[in-house]
Structure formats: C-alpha cells, structure tokens
Amino acid sequence: MSNSNSDEEARTERARRIGLFRYMLIREAADPSLTRRQRGTLVRKLAQQEHIDADGRPVRISRWTLDRWILEWRQGGFDALVPSPRQSQPRTPPEVVELAVALKKENPDRTAAQVRRILRAQLGWAPDERTLQRMFHRTGLVALRSDKPKDSFGRFEADRPNELWVGDALHGPRIDGRKTYLFAFLDDHSRAVVGHRWGFMEDTVRLAAALRPALAARGVPQYIYVDNGSAFVDSWLLRACAKLGVKLVHSAPGRPEGRGKIERFFRTVNGEFTVEIASDKGEVGREIKDLAEMNRLFTSWVENVYHRRVHSETKAEPLARWMAGAPFAVPRIEDLAEAFRWSEHRRVAKTATISLHGNRYQVDPQLVGHKVELVFDPFDLQTLRVRLDGKDAGTANPFQISRHSHPKARPETPAQEEQPRAATTGIDYLNLIDIAHSNHLGGKINYAALAEPPAEAVDLTDQG
Known part of the structure; x- marks a missing residue:
C-alpha cells in the first residue's frame, strides 16, 4: 500500500513540474497586453528554440502546441496546464527506453521498425514506431553511422573483343x-x-x-x-x-x-x-x-x-x-538506319490527323482512335512512317508543317536550322570508319586514307 502511495505522489509531483514547465515557457507570450502580431512573433521564436523539459531532456515545442497552452491558461489558469497524474506517467518504461537505445547503438543501421520488432520479441511489448523515432531524434542517435569497410572491387576485363x-x-x-x-x-x-x-x-x-x-x-x-x-x-x-x-x-x-x-x-x-x-x-x-x-x-x-x-x-x-x-x-545498312530512327507515340484524332511538335499530318482513316508509333529521321519531320502494334501502317502525309526537325535535333551551327536538310561540308565519319575497318581486316592500315576526308563529304549531324 505504501508503494502505491509513493507512486501516486511521484506522478502528482511530476505532473506539477510539467505544468510549471509549460507556464514558464508561455508566460511572456500569454501576456494579455500583447497584440496578436507581438504574440505571434514571440510564439514563432519559442517554436524555433530548444528547451529543457520537466525531465531534463532537450525538446522542441511546435507553435500549435504553444498556442493551445496559452488558450488553456487563459481559460483555466495554471491548473489547466497541469496534466492528470496518470497522463504525466511516462508511457514508455525506462527499462524499455534503455534497451531501445542499446539496440540502436549496437547497430546504428537499425531502423525504428527493426528495433520495435526486437523489443516485441524480447519483452512481448514495444512502443510504436513513431515513438521510437522521436526518441532517437531527441537523443541524437539518428546521427550515428556504422563503420562500414570500403567496397573493394577486383579488376574486371571482358573476355573477348566486342563483348x-x-x-x-x-x-x-x-x-x-x-x-x-x-x-x-x-x-x-x-x-x-x-x-x-x-x-x-x-x-x-x-x-x-x-x-x-x-x-x-x-x-x-x-x-x-x-x-x-x-x-x-x-x-x-x-x-x-x-x-x-x-x-x-x-x-x-x-x-x-x-x-x-x-x-x-x-x-x-x-x-x-x-x-x-x-x-x-x-x-x-x-x-x-x-x-x-x-x-x-x-x-x-x-x-x-x-x-x-x-x-x-x-x-x-x-x-x-x-x-x-x-x-x-x-x-x-537498313537495320542500322531503322535502329537510329527516333519514334514517338500519338493518338489519331477523329479527323484522321495526328500532331507532332507543332506539325499536323494526315493518316489512314482506319487508324482513328488508335495510339500509333511515329518513326522518323530527327532532321526530317516531313517524312514519317506510321506503325500500329509494331506493324507498318503507311505514312503520315504532311498537312501543316511549321517545324522541319525534332526539337532535340540541334545542328552544330545555328545557320543550319534554316535549312535542316541541306548538306554541309565536313567529313563523312561513317565512310571514314568503314575505310579503317576494311583496311584493318585486310591486315594493313592505310593511315593516309584515315587522315584525309573523302572527296564528297557530308556532316553526319545531317543524317541524325
């Protein structure tokens, strides 16, 4: 019976300490002579600061909670800030808190959910996950990091050419x-x-x-x-x-x-x-x-x-x-050309037309309502192939053209934008490497041919 009385007294005393902590925190902001603007400034400042609660722990109090405490004090005075003795009892027993802290320190990579599962397995009960997360934040345990050895990577090399x-x-x-x-x-x-x-x-x-x-x-x-x-x-x-x-x-x-x-x-x-x-x-x-x-x-x-x-x-x-x-x-050649064409999907309108980057095209009326794939050279938006379910469905005939190349298909020089299909003087890299490839397979390397451009050169940017 004496133990029961001592526990009740301890809870009552703790409830009073909590009420006093709340009052000391809000007393300045609760002054009736303050304007709403002045009170708001004080409450925001208090919410941004860290405080020592009734148990000596560093805590932060939200602005909403501070406003609620001020309202309760105005309506019921100091007693309204004092929780009931039962509510003031810590919901998480100290021994559970100590075990949770020990589990987190043992392996900092453990999440609150993992710690909770271990606690339930060992004690048959555990606080909820959010309670553990708040406790880890309050005690600074979230900053812990396990010492992981740096990954070591062995030397890798492909077994054969073109792998x-x-x-x-x-x-x-x-x-x-x-x-x-x-x-x-x-x-x-x-x-x-x-x-x-x-x-x-x-x-x-x-x-x-x-x-x-x-x-x-x-x-x-x-x-x-x-x-x-x-x-x-x-x-x-x-x-x-x-x-x-x-x-x-x-x-x-x-x-x-x-x-x-x-x-x-x-x-x-x-x-x-x-x-x-x-x-x-x-x-x-x-x-x-x-x-x-x-x-x-x-x-x-x-x-x-x-x-x-x-x-x-x-x-x-x-x-x-x-x-x-x-x-x-x-x-x-045809497979390579097909692979490097670009494609986009569009739905055919009721007028048997389709839009692509500001351009409009006429397609087969049987495609109305279907979502089709448009396949094209990014530098030539006047010639589009239409595919339905991977099968050829004809061409998209230009109806209203305002853009001749894809927005991403930017030429090397701005002048080329006005004439996107015009050939530019340069070097045909495809032909150049073909020359190199044939010379290599023949067992000889013609570096003179490699260093000089072909007679008729076309910049590959014009080919997409």
Missing part, C-alpha cells in the same frame, strides 16, 4: 570560342577506340554520330556500359540498342566503378591530344578551324599513335588485340 563497350563524354577545349565535347566508346577487352566524335554539344545527336558509325564498322557488342548523363538515358538510345540486340547497362548513381578504363583513356587524350588543341594550334603548327579538322586530326592520332602503342595493362597494341577476334558481324 563490352564502355561509353562516356569528355569536356574538351574551345574552337572558335565554342566549347567542344568528345563522345567515345572503348572496347573493354582490347582498349581499342571503336567509336568517337567531337561536337559542340553534349546531346543525343552527337552521341549518335559517335555510336552509329562504330556499330557499322566495328560490329555490334553484347553490352554497352554508360553513365546516367542525359544523352545516355534518352529513349532513342534504348530503342537503338533494343533494335540491334545490344544490352544497355547504366552505372549506379554515385558508383562509377567499371568506367575506369575510358576515364584513363580520356586522361591520355587530354595529355597528348587536347593539350595541342587547347591553344587553338594543332601539332602541325596551324590553327584548328572547325570540328571537321579536329575530328580528322583526332582520328589520325587514334589510328597512328594510340592504336599502335603497346598498352601498359594489356601489354598489346589496342587495335591488334581487338583484331584478334575478327571478323565481326556488322549490322545491315
């Missing part, structure tokens, strides 16, 4: 005041550069200009491994790989392991090639005039220098190691 290509983009020097970007693809097994292209933009068109001729000349790899840059996650790349049977793999965000080889290649590019271009002077002592010349010189450096030099890790020339797996099957 894995690694792609990435390098920010390069300026030409004629404009920043350049290099898209490159490296064969993981041989370290051979299977595709590359310098451009003025880091977008899908420049990426296609590097990858498409690489696939045409070097064959189709089993995997392509890239990061999560905007050009590499675009839907067109996923479609192109799916059409050619390539498995596209993206590295996990924040975990770039696996791209070390191409990053090492980019360091070599910066140390041996771009260092000569950065000052707008080529290694032959003349000014680099445009991208065509930069791409031509880079191709010559890759084939004459990089591919012919023994690699420090493989102990073999990159091109020779890649050629050890030849011959490679290359995709058909």
Whole structure:
C-alpha cells in the first residue's frame, strides 16, 4: 500500500513540474497586453528554440502546441496546464527506453521498425514506431553511422573483343570560342577506340554520330556500359540498342566503378591530344578551324599513335588485340538506319490527323482512335512512317508543317536550322570508319586514307 502511495505522489509531483514547465515557457507570450502580431512573433521564436523539459531532456515545442497552452491558461489558469497524474506517467518504461537505445547503438543501421520488432520479441511489448523515432531524434542517435569497410572491387576485363563497350563524354577545349565535347566508346577487352566524335554539344545527336558509325564498322557488342548523363538515358538510345540486340547497362548513381578504363583513356587524350588543341594550334603548327579538322586530326592520332602503342595493362597494341577476334558481324545498312530512327507515340484524332511538335499530318482513316508509333529521321519531320502494334501502317502525309526537325535535333551551327536538310561540308565519319575497318581486316592500315576526308563529304549531324 505504501508503494502505491509513493507512486501516486511521484506522478502528482511530476505532473506539477510539467505544468510549471509549460507556464514558464508561455508566460511572456500569454501576456494579455500583447497584440496578436507581438504574440505571434514571440510564439514563432519559442517554436524555433530548444528547451529543457520537466525531465531534463532537450525538446522542441511546435507553435500549435504553444498556442493551445496559452488558450488553456487563459481559460483555466495554471491548473489547466497541469496534466492528470496518470497522463504525466511516462508511457514508455525506462527499462524499455534503455534497451531501445542499446539496440540502436549496437547497430546504428537499425531502423525504428527493426528495433520495435526486437523489443516485441524480447519483452512481448514495444512502443510504436513513431515513438521510437522521436526518441532517437531527441537523443541524437539518428546521427550515428556504422563503420562500414570500403567496397573493394577486383579488376574486371571482358573476355573477348566486342563483348563490352564502355561509353562516356569528355569536356574538351574551345574552337572558335565554342566549347567542344568528345563522345567515345572503348572496347573493354582490347582498349581499342571503336567509336568517337567531337561536337559542340553534349546531346543525343552527337552521341549518335559517335555510336552509329562504330556499330557499322566495328560490329555490334553484347553490352554497352554508360553513365546516367542525359544523352545516355534518352529513349532513342534504348530503342537503338533494343533494335540491334545490344544490352544497355547504366552505372549506379554515385558508383562509377567499371568506367575506369575510358576515364584513363580520356586522361591520355587530354595529355597528348587536347593539350595541342587547347591553344587553338594543332601539332602541325596551324590553327584548328572547325570540328571537321579536329575530328580528322583526332582520328589520325587514334589510328597512328594510340592504336599502335603497346598498352601498359594489356601489354598489346589496342587495335591488334581487338583484331584478334575478327571478323565481326556488322549490322545491315537498313537495320542500322531503322535502329537510329527516333519514334514517338500519338493518338489519331477523329479527323484522321495526328500532331507532332507543332506539325499536323494526315493518316489512314482506319487508324482513328488508335495510339500509333511515329518513326522518323530527327532532321526530317516531313517524312514519317506510321506503325500500329509494331506493324507498318503507311505514312503520315504532311498537312501543316511549321517545324522541319525534332526539337532535340540541334545542328552544330545555328545557320543550319534554316535549312535542316541541306548538306554541309565536313567529313563523312561513317565512310571514314568503314575505310579503317576494311583496311584493318585486310591486315594493313592505310593511315593516309584515315587522315584525309573523302572527296564528297557530308556532316553526319545531317543524317541524325
């Protein structure tokens, strides 16, 4: 009986301490002489501060709770701030709190839900998950972090050429005041550069200009491994790989392991090639005039220098190691063209018309109400193929044309936007790499042919 009385007295005393704590906290803001604006300023300030509660613990009190306490004090005085003795009893027994703290400290990665499950298994009861979360925040346990050993990654190398290509983009020097970007693809097994292209933009068109001729000349790899840059996650790349049977793999965000080889290649590019271009002077002592010349010189450096030099890790020339797996099957021209077309889905209106980026087209009336796939060259929005459920459904005839190219299909120079289908003088990279491929398979390398552009050159950006 005496124990029961002592417990009741302890609860009553604690309830009074809680009431006193509440009163001391709100007494200044509860002054009747204050205006609403003045009271609001004080309450907001109190809500932003940390206070020591009746049990000596640091706590924060919300503005809503402070306003409620002020209203209760006005209506019932100090007694209204004192909770009933039973309510003042801590709902979570101290021994449960101590065990929860010990479990969290033992393994900081444990969540409140996990701690609750362990408590229930050991004690048959546990406070709810939110109570544990508040307790962990109040005691600072959420800041604990377990000491995890750093992940160790073994050296990986593909077993054969064209098993894995690694792609990435390098920010390069300026030409004629404009920043350049290099898209490159490296064969993981041989370290051979299977595709590359310098451009003025880091977008899908420049990426296609590097990858498409690489696939045409070097064959189709089993995997392509890239990061999560905007050009590499675009839907067109996923479609192109799916059409050619390539498995596209993206590295996990924040975990770039696996791209070390191409990053090492980019360091070599910066140390041996771009260092000569950065000052707008080529290694032959003349000014680099445009991208065509930069791409031509880079191709010559890759084939004459990089591919012919023994690699420090493989102990073999990159091109020779890649050629050890030849011959490679290359995709058909029509299959490659189909893979690198872009597509979008639209629903056919009741008027048998369809809209695409401001343009309107007339389609077969039998397609009214159906959602169809429009397949097109991004630089030519006047010629669209229509497909329904993967089958050809004719063409979309231009009805009202205001845009001739896709918004993402930006040419290298703004002047090209006015005449999107006009050929521009440059270098035919597809033909260039075809020449290199045929020479390599023949057992000889004609670097003179590689360093010079074909007689009739067309910039690949015009081909999408």
